Amino acid sequence: MSAQPQLSVVVPVFNEQGNVATLVHEIVAALRGAEPFEIVFVDDCSSDGTLAALQALKAQVPELRVVRHLANAGQSSAIRNGVKAARGAWIATLDGDGQNDPADLPKLLAQRDTAAPDTKLFAGWRVDRRDSGSKRWASKWANAIRRRLLHDDTPDTGCGTKLFEREAFLDLPFFNHMHRYLPALMQRAGWKTVSVPVNHRPRGTGVSKYNNLNRALVGIADLRGVAWLIKRGKVTRTEEV
Template sequence: MSASIHGQSPQLSVVVPVHNEEDNVAPLIGEITKALRGHIAFEIVYVDDTSRDATLQRLRELQASVPELRVIRHLSNAGQSTAVRNGVKAARASWIATLDGDGQNDPADIPKLLAQRDAAAAEIKLFAGWRVNRQDSGSKRWASKWANAIRARMLRDDTPDTGCGIKLFERDAFLDLPYFDHMHRYLPALMQRAGWKTVSVPVNHRHRTAGVSKYNNLNRAIVGIRDLRGVAWLIVRSRRTAVEEMVFESKTP
């Protein structure tokens, strides 16, 4: 199903991974369409990671009234990074905006990211949201601050907030990155490893109003230590070089 302005192909794909977010689906989609309709040709790609509630049903119902909406369903639970990657692979636009499905990211910030992109140099391929005024619990904010400090020290990615779900990036650059579970938390470092530049953009952050968080501080810490070591290894082992195509003219007899 095509989403466009006057029949254009989408210029932006908004990818939203979800798992058990039945009460957040309709409000968030309404905010996305309000922020983007009339401004850019776009599509919305929801990736349902085997929700056990009515999330998929709500999405199917919304497709009747939201022509921009596409729905992809995982056949087995695979996690947020895989959901983002599958959404990006299915996307038809050359640029991707991502949002968490819990409604804490504000779709009204997407035009701000697009404006930053339009004014930026071509080598900047990722515009990462930066939650300057986080609305999470005190323990979660403390854990995030601690984790960001360790990550910045190890990876030197010059990014104050890699866990923010709202991001804007070039599709081809993303699909060229090494894929692994939880990679969505390390996109700035991975983009920089690939030779691109990244920018952090202050964005709004909101309280969760429905549903429950899928993470806690302990499971984030356990996987985070292992992932940090892996990303650091990837950076150390990275090798890049510019290339040029050689064209040799054949001599005419």
């Protein structure tokens, strides 16, 4: 493993014992030889064998690091703690259920390498969702409402496949579920964002940790809060003189 990786792949997981090994090996296959990288899995206090599976994988994959929550804290906290632990200047994220395809990561990196310097987020866009009809319908309406309220010009903020600058991310306000609003929050901070079409796959094993009702209930409060943040936000650039 490089002493200083340029890219850190952060993966939050909760009870994903059956998915972590395949995902780790897919990340390695996608990135080895591309640029120095590390993989940071954050176990959100799983109650199955997820942590043991990750510890066993560390002996096989030198790029792998494992961070463990001492209490269940949710996906946003897992992502943030993974980013804080990461050593790369750029962060890629993937969901731990295997539905995001690590083979898309080089595509996001290529977009970054040709983008303007003030583009700090490359967000995956699942153009062909592999979810149930009810979940696709709920996401369609949630995305439409979000775009209307936040004006973030982003077709899909729920995709776990993202690439962003570590420093820019850590400068954002943190709150539970903030990972669903990264484009709007990055734009509020004065940065540009780009949506990149990516692959989406059926879940391999395990069950989803969300349902349409709990997403809707927390989404209403979150949208109001993010809209308030945008209204009250002010960007002031500085220079040393």
